[in-house]
Amino acid sequence: MVDRIIQKLKHNLKDTIIKAVIFVIFFSYAVSLIYPLFWIGLNSLKTKFEFLSDVFSLPKNPQWDNYTLALVRFKVTVGAGDWAKEVNMLGMFLNSIILTAGATFGEIFFSALAAYTVCFYRFPLRRALYSIIIFTLVVPLVGTLPAMYKFMNDIGLIDTIPGVMFLYANGIGFSFVLLYGSFQNLSWSYAEAAKVDGAGHFRTYFQIMMPLSLPFITAAAIIAAIGFWNNYETPAIFLQSYPTVSVGVNTIIIQVQRSSVDRNNYPLMFSSMIITVIPIIILFAAFQKTIMKNMVAGGLKG
Amino acid sequence: MIKKYSNAATATPCRKKYKIAYYVFVAIALAYPLIRFLIVWGYVNISAIWSSFTRYDILRDKNIFVGFLQYRLVLNKFINDEGTQKMLLNSFMYFPVTCFISLPLSILFSYFLYKKVPGGGIFRVIFYLPSILPIAVLTMAFRFAFGPDGFIDPILIRLGITPPLWFGSSTLTPIMIFFYCVWAGLGFNIVLFSGAMSRVPIEISEYSKLEGVGYTRELLQIMIPLIWPTIVTTFVLGMSSVLTVYLQPYFLMGSNSAPTYGRTISLDIFNSYSSEMQAPYLAAFGLFCTICYVPVILLVRGFMTRFFKDVAY
Structure with missing residues (x-):
């Protein structure tokens, strides 16, 4: 009996030590992720000279003006000749909002409908379709960028916001896989009951199943929206006249490092970086529980 | 029923x-x-x-x-051009970094989050943070931290260590890029693995605890076989990064000028395309890499799926 108690105590002690070590590792990693952002946020409130003299000090007189300056001062020139125009961060914000909202709506609407159908309806080649979706998702074809550019140019969608929305709103991409996994946890009996009451397929989906799946559709929508907001390469290549914030912030970074006007004005550059991430942080903070819960529930299995 | x-x-x-x-x-x-x-x-x-x-x-x-002319040019470059060979090697290095460093670390982190380490919920959210931030901002934050005006160098100097030029040499820059990929890439996989682990019935974990099964044995003999399909998919995704990764080196090496030592397959295509004339060569180049590498991915996937049977629970 005493031996068993000692053994149990030893086991508990070992368990506590392991968990303490893991906690320290997790804490250090978490600090390493947060500190750079905190440091950038802190230094965005300094003057240029204050920052260059001490990168660790607290701002003596917080320069909130850096944020308003960053919104209007940094400009990206698009187009050439008579068509050249300058877009400031406010303009980039507007482009990003329009693009993200439209693309997210399209992506989630089509992905949810497709995932629901593939999950609950039996039709020829259903399994093959799912396999193809997974295959195209995990096995990329490289070298198609020039062909894609030519295609978008040929159909007149290059350099247009609807064109990039079309590229984003896939319908059978990552959102599909997430939603498919989540739909699998939803009972079909609700739809059965609706069918008995005379509801058609569309009514069953839009009035019964979609409202029931709203939590994970919301999570998928936010994940998609964050992805579209952050996407760099697609707008950089296919939407050069309408720079988004993620494209613009890179141009601003280059400007600060190389241009003669704002050279080494790092606090201003940090302000623009913080402005870029604020909407995402707010969105993520507001829906963090929904995202985590549904990401965890959906999972990924191919 | x-x-x-x-x-x-x-x-x-x-x-x-x-x-x-x-x-x-x-x-x-x-x-x-x-x-x-x-x-x-x-x-x-x-x-x-x-x-x-x-x-x-x-x-x-x-x-x-012109038939196989472009493919012959690509093959010729692969055999004779040192820069191209270096670029291929750079790209292939993402396979071990992603699959043998990042992936096991993610599994390990997810397992201890599953075992309810204090503050696990907050840690999971923080770990996911790099996945929601724009890559231009995150890479800049990382690059700047290690830059001459950043906060790493002053700390090292105070400790009496002379800081190296983190992003200026052919040996250290690729290591820093790989380090960034691991540092920023863990969170997304952690959330995926946490999802898979959370679906494992709690009774299995409780039973193994009663039987006195330790962490290592539980992870290796119970958890990994049960979440194997997710591991296979993540491994395959990690393997495909060889063909797809380019934004990390692109931003970490300062956008426009990508020195040879940081180039990757996709970065080369992204940087080289400026007119219609280059399209055929770049298409041949990308497709040749895909044709050579995709069968390897599929073989590995086929091999891995035979390891453990998919268990319904």
Whole structure:
């Protein structure tokens, strides 16, 4: 009996030590992720000279003006000749909002409908379709960028916001896989009951199943929206006249490092970086529980 | 028995009418994704394949068929050009970094989050943070931290260590890029693995605890076999990063100028494309890499799926 108690105590002690070590590792990693952002946020409130003299000090007189300056001062020139125009961060914000909202709506609407159908309806080649979706998702074809550019140019969608929305709103991409996994946890009996009451397929989906799946559709929508907001390469290549914030912030970074006007004005550059991430942080903070819960529930299995 | 799906064949009232409505719904629901897939994936890929067998003729202002010429040029570069060989090696290094460093670390982190380490919920959210931030901002934050005006160098100097030029040498820069990939890439996998682990019945964990199974044994003999399908998918995704990764080196090396030591397959294509003339060579280059590497991915996937049977729970 005493031996068993000692053994149990030893086991508990070992368990506590392991968990303490893991906690320290997790804490250090978490600090390493947060500190750079905190440091950038802190230094965005300094003057240029204050920052260059001490990168660790607290701002003596917080320069909130850096944020308003960053919104209007940094400009990206698009187009050439008579068509050249300058877009400031406010303009980039507007482009990003329009693009993200439209693309997210399209992506989630089509992905949810497709995932629901593939999950609950039996039709020829259903399994093959799912396999193809997974295959195209995990096995990329490289070298198609020039062909894609030519295609978008040929159909007149290059350099247009609807064109990039079309590229984003896939319908059978990552959102599909997430939603498919989540739909699998939803009972079909609700739809059965609706069918008995005379509801058609569309009514069953839009009035019964979609409202029931709203939590994970919301999570998928936010994940998609964050992805579209952050996407760099697609707008950089296919939407050069309408720079988004993620494209613009890179141009601003280059400007600060190389241009003669704002050279080494790092606090201003940090302000623009913080402005870029604020909407995402707010969105993520507001829906963090929904995202985590549904990401965890959906999972990924191919 | 609870019915888990709708079936047109078993519909009883007005069977024919119901069957038509059933398939009309399926057709409408899948119309946009399938049409888009055929256009964007099918048409674009076919035209890229066709383009790889052509070259741009300036005089005729169109592409003319040249057979395997572009592929011969690509092969020639692979064999004789040192820069291309270095670029291929750089790209392939992402395979071990992603699959043998990042992936096991993610599994380990997820396992201890599953075992309820204090503050696990907050840690999971913080770990996911790099996945929601724009890559331009995150890479800049990382690069700046290690830069001459950053906060790492002053700390090292205070400790009496002379800081190296983190992003300025052919040996250290690739290591820093790989380090960044691991540092920023753990969170997304952690959330995926946490999802898979959370579906493992709690009874299994409790039973193993009663039997006195330790952490290592539980992870290796119970958890990993049960979440194996997710591991396989993540491993395959990690393998494909060899072909797809480019934004990390692109931003970490200062956007426009990518020195040889940081180049990757996709970065080369991204940086090289500026006119119609380069399209055939770049298509051949990308497709040649895909043709050589995708069978390896599929073989590994096939091999890995045989390891453990997919268990329903």
